[in-house]
Every structure is written in structure tokens, then in C-alpha cells.
Amino acid sequence: MKEKTKYEIDKDKKKLVRNEFIYQGRSEGRFEFPIIKKQNIDVNKIKFFKYEDPYAKTEIAQCPVCNSVCLTDKFGNGECQNCGWNLCKLEITEDTVCYPNIVSLKKAREQFLQGKKFIPSFDDFIEGLKMYSEMSFQYENKDYGVFYYTNGKVELFQDNVPESLQTYNDVQAFKRYASINGKLLSVIWDDVKNVNYMS
Numbered sequence: 001m002k003e004k005t006k007y008e009i010d011k012d013k014k015k016l017v018r019n020e021f022i023y024q025g026r027s028e029g030r031f032e033f034p035i036i037k038k039q040n041i042d043v044n045k046i047k048f049f050k051y052e053d054p055y056a057k058t059e060i061a062q063c064p065v066c067n068s069v070c071l072t073d074k075f076g077n078g079e080c081q082n083c084g085w086n087l088c089k090l091e092i093t094e095d096t097v098c099y100p101n102i103v104s105l106k107k108a109r110e111q112f113l114q115g116k117k118f119i120p121s122f123d124d125f126i127e128g129l130k131m132y133s134e135m136s137f138q139y140e141n142k143d144y145g146v147f148y149y150t151n152g153k154v155e156l157f158q159d160n161v162p163e164s165l166q167t168y169n170d171v172q173a174f175k176r177y178a179s180i181n182g183k184l185l186s187v188i189w190d191d192v193k194n195v196n197y198m199s
Helices: 006-015 105-113 122-132 171-177 185-191
Strands: 021-028 033-038 059-062 069-072 134-139 142-148 154-158 161-168 193-197
Touching (some): 122 134, 122 142, 122 193, 154 171
Antiparallel strands (some): 021 033, 059 069, 134 193, 142 154
């Protein structure tokens, strides 16, 4: 193989540098990457700032469910380590189901006082679906998904089973007729597990 001339080596180094930079003819390190300077910038005036993660939990807040002290990010988002409630800055009523929580604040308080986990009713699930449009749950160790479209239609399906797809003209029809293996979803809802928003 023919050995490259100094000119060719220098030219190859310049290819690593975008046009807005000037190659100063010096290189450094094991792979001899060129040292470059940006045009019209005084490198002596460049200052480096410490990066702060905006999502770091550095703020103190009170959980609206159990009144425990919680840590949130600067946007007000965080999770209560005592009861599991997700804090957020969204302004909602106490009766509203809103992402990222799957029950309303009022129901969460009731369930916490009863020593229960936050478990949504079928109506809570419907409310979350209308707000978020994509929900999931498990039944008899199988994963299911539900989509709510802007045209009002609702689809229920088992993951990776295309022939399981059911389509309903609106939420009311879904609520009344949705079924799994011939059993109404509203009737078997107490046996449903891991209800959540799709990520």
C-alpha cells in the first residue's frame, strides 16, 4: 500500500473538521485528532457552567393524599414514597382522574385510609382512557390494550393477537359491550390487574 504524503495526511485531518472551523495544523492524542478553533471566537473567554438536571428531585412538597413530605423536581413532579401518589402541577378537581394517576385524588385518599393500593374502578379506567387515549391492563396473565380515537371510536385488543381486535363506535358502546372470552369487561373488572397508561 502506497504511503500517504504529508499533504494527503493533512488533507484527511481537515475532512474531520466542518467548514465553519479552522484547522490550525496541530493534532493531539493517540488518534491525532486536529486541534480546532471556531472562527471569531476568543477561546479564552469561554466559560463552563455546571449542568443541573431540571428533573432532579430537589424541591420539598407535601403529598395531597397522605400528607407525607415528598421531593419533586422544579416542575412539581415527583412520587410520594409513602403512598405512591404521583405529584404533578396539573390543576384538576379532586374527582378527576388525570395522568399520571389512575384514580382521582378523592378516591386515592379514601383508599389510603382503608390501607388499600390505588386501584381504579371500571369508571376510573374509562375516565383515564378519555383523557389519555391509550390504556393497558392484564387479565388472566395476558396483556390488553385500549385505544380511544379522536373520531370517538374505541379499540380493545390482546397484545400480539390481531384477531382479538374489537372496535366500538363510542365510549358508551365500549363500556356496555366490551368483552374478553365472552365475559363483559365491566363484570370481570375486579379480576383485572396492572391497570395503567400506555408509555
